[in-house]
Amino acid sequence: MEKSTQYNVFDMAQKQFNRCAELLELDHITREFLKVPMREYQFSLPVLMDNGDPIILRSFLVQYNDARGPTKGGVRFHPAETIDTIRALGMWMTWKCAINNLPLGGSSSGVVCDPHLFTASEQERICRGFVRKIAHLTGPDWDVLGPDIMTSPQYMLWMLDEYETIHGKKYPGFITGKPIHHAGSKGRKEAPGYGAMVILREVLNEMGKDITKTRASFQGFGMVGQHAAQLYHQMGGVIACIGCWNHKDRTAYSFVKKDGIDFDQLVSITNEFGEIDKQKALDFGYECLPGDDWLAQDVDILVPAALENQIRQDNENRISIRVKIIVEAANGPTDLDIDPILNDRGIMVIPDILANSGGVICSYFEQVQGNMNYFWPREEVLSKIDSQITSAYFDVSNFAHSYQVSLRDASYMLAIDRVARACHERNWI
Numbered sequence: 243m244e245k246s247t248q249y250n251v252f253d254m255a256q257k258q259f260n261r262c263a264e265l266l267e268l269d270h271i272t273r274e275f276l277k278v279p280m281r282e283y284q285f286s287l288p289v290l291m292d293n294g295d296p297i298i299l300r301s302f303l304v305q306y307n308d309a310r311g312p313t314k315g316g317v318r319f320h321p322a323e324t325i326d327t328i329r330a331l332g333m334w335m336t337w338k339c340a341i342n343n344l345p346l347g348g349s350s351s352g353v354v355c356d357p358h359l360f361t362a363s364e365q366e367r368i369c370r371g372f373v374r375k376i377a378h379l380t381g382p383d384w385d386v387l388g389p390d391i392m393t394s395p396q397y398m399l400w401m402l403d404e405y406e407t408i409h410g411k412k413y414p415g416f417i418t419g420k421p422i423h424h425a426g427s428k429g430r431k432e433a434p435g436y437g438a439m440v441i442l443r444e445v446l447n448e449m450g451k452d453i454t455k456t457r458a459s460f461q462g463f464g465m466v467g468q469h470a471a472q473l474y475h476q477m478g479g480v481i482a483c484i485g486c487w488n489h490k491d492r493t494a495y496s497f498v499k500k501d502g503i504d505f506d507q508l509v510s511i512t513n514e515f516g517e518i519d520k521q522k523a524l525d526f527g528y529e530c531l532p533g534d535d536w537l538a539q540d541v542d543i544l545v546p547a548a549l550e551n552q553i554r555q556d557n558e559n560r561i562s563i564r565v566k567i568i569v570e571a572a573n574g575p576t577d578l579d580i581d582p583i584l585n586d587r588g589i590m591v592i593p594d595i596l597a598n599s600g601g602v603i604c605s606y607f608e609q610v611q612g613n614m615n616y617f618w619p620r621e622e623v624l625s626k627i628d629s630q631i632t633s634a635y636f637d638v639s640n641f642a643h644s645y646q647v648s649l650r651d652a653s654y655m656l657a658i659d660r661v662a663r664a665c666h667e668r669n670w671i
């Protein structure tokens with residue numbers, strides 16, 4: 243779970259914004275407006291421990307831009323969370339919704355904590371305490387929450403319950419990623435990883451490559467990484483390596499099996515935080531390599547699905563010459579400064595704001611189903627995500643070909659243009 247302390251992810255997000263604003267020739271005032279959040283809040287969050295002692299946690303809420311509709315964003319629980327990460331996530335969510343033409347803006351929120359260190363009742367009090375801070379700043383028509391790193395469907399339900407208790411009414415549209423029998427959407431767990439692999443399928447088709455002849459290495463085996471790996475495996479790809487965090491050893495490991503990983507077996511020894519049991523993996527014959535080694539495997543495809551800033555100037559040279567595609571299933575996994583290097587190496591990067599947008603597409607479907615109080619079968623949800631994200635991919639890919647820019651620049655340019663237009667049409671700027 244370690245994050246670099248020097249690296250500022252919001253600086254990176256703004257840098258990318260500035261680059262694309264320049265390419266779009268956006269006027270000065272629009273740039274000034276879009277490069278920072280519209281609203282942001284920071285809270286001290288007192289939480290009672292089981293032994294009766296209170297602790298104080300920090301928490302954040304950033305509502306980045308709502309020109310296109312109510313904001314939507316994930317809630318993260320992470321010990322190294324910062325207001326700048328939450329700002330960056332809010333900005334990226336704004337672009338994600340716009341790329342997919344969803345009637346939503348972008349937000350993000352988080353609590354600085356490590357859920358591993360708390361009992362279930364303490365975790366529940368953190369969720370409920372957080373909602374008490376934000377209950378009058380969020381809601382189905384204003385800002386809708388959802389899952390992100392280390393926040394499960396159970397957390398979503400506790401948060402919903404607290405919100406409904408405060409407002410004295412049922413509001414299933416307050417939060418997405420809920421358990422299925424509590425107005426959650428089928429397919430929500432799978433959605434971000436599933437969407438990323440749908441785009442990979444299209445990219446491989448365009449390249450004329452047979453997925454069954456490819457090998458991939460994944461970093462992260464939580465909600466996103468696990469479902470991305472599952473669909474890749476179902477489509478016939480060979481999973482060569484999975485990297486994840488080990489809470490007990492306070493380090494990351496990469497699990498490798500020469501002939502490919504047995505997906506179901508690995509899932510059976512993975513906990514709710516996406517951490518693979520090292521001893522059981524060794525017993526099953528996996529090699530356990532250092533955390534960074536997921537990047538250095540002899541594979542065609544890399545799928546970062548854990549944290550920001552994992553592919554950088556100091557480790558890019560470890561990527562095998564065989565790698566031709568990086569699917570950014572995580573948010574912000576690649577340092578932007580190495581985009582030109584990856585491009586020179588002939589590696590195609592499917593950017594995060596497009597690749598993992600299956601999550602917010604499904605959250606939007608969860609809201610729609612909740613509003614109708616009519617829920618769709620899983621296959622229908624997944625097939626709707628497939629057509630929505632495939633169409634977003636072709637919008638981006640056609641734009642990239644027409645303007646001779648990378649998929650990353652094309653994604654940002656399309657999204658920024660749509661959000662800027664919405665702000666102008668409302669006469670905000």
Ligand code: NAD
Nearest residue numbers: 243391392462463464465466486487494516548572573601
């Ligand atoms: P998660 O908490 O379910 O899983 C995180 C995974 O990353 C776990 O397997 C964990 O062991 C691993 N990990 C953590 N630190 C690591 C490290 N230092 N080295 C290697 N592995 C490490 O989180 P998630 O929901 O799967 O989110 C993963 C990424 O996807 C994040 O960037 C998140 O913002 C992004 N994302 C999540 C969603 C969503 O709906 N959950 C949607 C879109 C994007």
